[in-house]
Amino acid sequence: MAENQKSSGTESATRVTSLLLLFISGKRAWGVSEISRELGLSKAVVHRMLQALTAQSFLTQNRGTREYTLGPAAAAFGAAGMRSSDLRRVARPVLERLHAATNETVTLSSLVGEQRVYLDQIESLREIKMAVELGRLFPLNAGSSGRVILAYLSEDRREHLLHTVLPRITSHTILDADALRADCERIREVGYAVSQGERQVGAGSVAAPIFDLDDEVVGSISICGPIDRLSVEVLESMSGVLLEHAHEISTELGYHPDDSSHAHPPAGRLP
């Protein structure tokens, strides 16, 4: 998790972002030494960055424990990010229809670096239902929403990710690279992913990918809920309507499957 990819641009900016990203990776409060170990930077550097970010209200320091947490500027920054998210805005009405059609919780995830984040959800109206935590990062190997993104990533990025240490979330999380590779292939054949209890015990979900106008995967939508209502068979039976709705979002983002504006599936930013 302490991987710093060869960054374009200035390194100092990348440091700031990776520091900030720590605070949405589960753990809320961090100390200087913890961060220094996690990012492989000297305590002095981390301390100075934390001071700067605290002065700008992006972080706040707990007087007692001396630990840092996200501050009001982070909240404002995030709210602005939500508002100006094309994906979220475009997906909202489609999610509403999907929710009406299934009466289960439906979610929207977005790719962020080599992880994903829940950008939106509409909860089921049933009494027993599932609800996810918005704004928290999850790895791509656990759960259908993540793995369907993994399956449609460019091979370079997928392989790079598969060569890192994959985190275990539940006892059902798949960690083996070969198993993941095989599953990704299966997912690409049918167009959607199904999972049970990989990210959240007692939960089942089916997810479909969303593409942008460059034909690259940018996120996914899912139907999810308690496992005793959503067996594999039920999830499979929902894949049709799910795929239709996912495709609708992609189309509105400018995706054209038959588009050949690029010669082939494009890789990075090389000419």
Place this chain on the structure above:
Amino acid sequence: MAENQKSSGTESATRVTSLLLLFISGKRAWGVSEISRELGLSKAVVHRMLQALTAQSFLTQNRGTREYTLGPAAAAFGAAGMRSSDLRRVARPVLERLHAATNETVTLSSLVGEQRVYLDQIESLREIKMAVELGRLFPLNAGSSGRVILAYLSEDRREHLLHTVLPRITSHTILDADALRADCERIREVGYAVSQGERQVGAGSVAAPIFDLDDEVVGSISICGPIDRLSVEVLESMSGVLLEHAHEISTELGYHPDDSSHAHPPAGRLP
């Protein structure tokens, strides 16, 4: 607006945050040259920072216009930032009681740099009601929630702010520095601020400050609604209950008005 205060910590981190903060100050999309002018940095520097931030999904670049907007990683901070706000968590139950007592919309604002942001609200149950947009930044000179913060800022910070160009939000926004100074003094005498139509036409509000354990103002709560229900007299009559609730929040944050751990109203971070 292109002010860079003498920052503690590393300057490069401050640069990154001030760049990010640009994107929550109204304008959604920014180009390299615009930012370079706004922040007083060379285009080369800005370009490199933008590349780094884009690679990390904090920003995305519009292929057509080449302008940058907030990306999915930014959106991830929305929910996460809100969740980890102490102020918000502590204030929530108090806001609920205040809402029950008044049946008007009640809001929570937090100081961010020289502006404020709405962190939370509970909307009135009436049909004609007011609702604010969470996570949006507003200047301190417009509206009661902002000005009550301004009134209790340290004199240094207040004067510094009054010497900058104040933005006009509505035709009723007060811009004159002397008028603001006088109003701040009046506010400190009674402990609360009242405003009508300064930030939002047709809206009236009364606001009280919230202090932390350093006796510094960190935010405010307000009661607000349509002006024809909330005349100045009505707003004044609500100030008592408002002040009680605000005080309750401050106390839970560790505020002790009779505390003399510091000799006098403290300024900055000097020993």
Place this chain on the structure above:
DNA sequence: CGGTACCGTTCCGCTCAGCGGAACTAAGAT
């Protein structure tokens, strides 16, 4: 359709921001 005025992007040599090892203090834990 050459001229003009922007835009974003890239290059490269110089320089000072800031890195990091070390020293220090504070607070638990043993």
Place this chain on the structure above:
DNA sequence: ATCTTAGTTCCGCTGAGCGGAACGGTACCG
């Protein structure tokens, strides 16, 4: 009392990255 681990501060050396200049692209002229 001693050990461990936390956060913070200091200072001299150095390479990350600054910024002026040059370049290529696009849009709007007259």
